Amino acid sequence: MVLAAEIGQLRWMVMFDVYKVREDFPILCTDVHGRPLVYFDNAATSQKPQCVIDAVIDHYAQHNSNIHRGVHQLSERCSAAYEAARSKVRGFINAPRDEDVIFTSGTTDSINLVAQSFSSAYLRKGDEVIVTEMEHHSNIVPWQMACERSGASLRTIPFDDQGDLELHLLKEMISDDTRMLAVSHVSNVLGSVNPVKEMVSVAHGHGVPVLVDAAQSAPHIPVDVKDIDCDFLAFSGHKVHAETGIGALYGKSEWLQEMPPYQGGGGMVANVKVGGTTYAEPPLKFEAGTPNYIGAISLGAALDYMTGLGMNEIAAHEERLTEHMLESLGRFEGLTLYGDATLRCPVFSFNLEGLHHYDVGRILDKMGIAVRTGTHCAEPVMDHYGVTGTVRASLALYNTIEEIDVLLEGLERVRSIFA
């Protein structure tokens, strides 16, 4: 056992050299307020490796043209690159077919697509949609709007103070009236990894489809839609080191076939006559207008980069960071950490006794440390703990143990200023 662990450790060291990884990200070499940047705001957005930046520049410099409809060389190249990116997304989430992947502008757009399209076909008065108390607003508000339109109601699975969902309540809550379960894979505030596979199994037992918001899991852990068996899964490009304005929605093909399109326009039709229109097959049915093909190409490059490093290796590195962070925060007097879920990603929300999160964030900024303060678009989570906001340090594959130590020094400095 010991030998196996040592070999595992050795393999990790060889496979994942964080200092070498950092060289791929130009922004990590910059200074903020005259100090080396410590970027701990990755749950908001991630930084981009040079290969992603290059992919975008190269594409504009050498290949740019609108996709699909062109007969010329550039358009064909662009269409091929766009579809290759779709294939990379499919591989990244282990979807069965390329056609099950729709490009969207991000997780919010993906969820809105389902909330509108699915709901218009299947959600009726008296029906129910279930979400959880720890959702980002983008997995609450689209469902509230869908419920308002249809006369359905929204129910919420609570979580305990540790940040684990009260899973037994799902079993009580789910009924013949339930039409959808929408749940985040990883909480953007608490870092909790939710047992989505188990939840899908419960929901499917009642014939209820499940949407998984993977915005905060895709950057950190392997995401496998076949294994989870979810009906829909959404994630954002900009959180996995690609451009902003691109994201993906996976849908099981039977749903994508049946669901009506939610936006009309070019690119999503088979035939248009004055008297009526036949829609294209998925995924094009859901990609009206010129898509963000450059964004898609950047997403393909980013996923190549991440899979090149290895999602298991990334997860292992981040586990080490998590361990060090929890140990360090735990030792810091007067610090309250929100959420200590059994399984977690490197997202840490906390407050310092007697101090406003905004004050803490402002001082950390002066020390070159980028954290986020406020409600993190998850007000129900704030309400759960009875706070107006938190300081959130969210880490990524390029962060180091030393940076965590800088954060702790920063917190000491905060304490001395407000002493």
Added chain:
Amino acid sequence: MSSWKVSREYAAYSLDSMTIVAAQNEIVAEFEGMADWFDVYEALVKMGRELGSLEEDERNDENSIPGCQSNVWLKMRMENGIIKLEADSDALITKGILSLLLRVLDGRPPGEILNTQLFFLYDIGLSTNLSPSRSDGLNNIIGTVMDFARNNGTQTS
């Protein structure tokens, strides 16, 4: 918004507004003597602590200034032709900045407030607070005072 970011020299040309300009110059001089950001923030925290608090029932929606991060409450009234201001926040740094704003704007006639450029926040290096971001609503605070001045006085030139 960007009109606040003007130099002291320009603002000094506005002869009607020497008192607001003088208050700003005084603050800028105080802050110029500080060695680094650490001193600046220590000073802001101290000022924040020294600024009185509004009563609980005055920290209400009516006095609340929309801002994403820290709550800010501003109480305004007219008294003998001048604007009286009281302010509070749940964040100390914000409270420190409010304290500076009050030093400049509290007790001034509406016309003077409307005709004077605010430059001191920019000059003392807190200019990020003047960006139209949602981070602390400082823009909204200044805008709210301006609106109040506009509604309660005749603008002089």
